Amino acid sequence: MKIKSQRDFWSGLMFLVAGIAFAWGATEYSFGTSARPGPGYFPFGLGILLALLGGLVLFKALTLESEGGDPVGAIAWRPLLVIVAAIVVFGVALPRLGLACTLPLLIVLSSLAGDQFRWRDVFVTSIVLTVGSWALFIVGLKLTIPLWPIYIGG
Structure with a gap:
């Protein structure tokens, strides 16, 4: 599979990994219920949303062609x-x-x-x-x- 946008690929991968890490880390806390959420409820949901966003950006980087491959610049x-x-x-x-x-x-x-x-x-x-x-x-x-x-x- 060819990477069509380097910038989107690396940012999507970063979001995906960070989201999975946060969701996984949140499993160490009590979830509670929807009516009374525990300390793990919000970080788990946010981690899943971040991972989904990363997956979408990663999918875009692998499917949609960008001009010049959209290279990643130097680190600021x-x-x-x-x-x-x-x-x-x-x-x-x-x-x-x-x-x-x-x-x-x-x-x-x-x-x-x-x-x-x-x-x-x-x-x-x-x-x-x-x-x-x-x-x-x-x-x-x-x-x-x-x-x-x-x-x-x-």
Whole structure:
């Protein structure tokens, strides 16, 4: 079988493998019922959906002809490393700095991965996402995420 789109083939394969891995990992948790889903219910369903999406993209890559074979370009190392570093900083800083300080820090660091950095856009995005995250996770879902740094005591 001939690969007709390299880009779709590799992305479909990545989605398929990640979906199967997540669905398989979710089988270690209780599923519960449809009325009262357990902790494995949502990740299993999401993993299956991701695997199905990967299968569709993989099928497209093997059946539909694309111009020039749609080759995969070079890996963009700088954005990849900046985003991974920003996520690590977020995970380390959240318990110490709280959501109100850590989320804007994550957004600023993640924005550095792109070519078009504008402070105004980063500022607006930080405010909207921080307020939205506070409303959703702390107020709405009542999760015990610290809002302020530990030395403020809020």
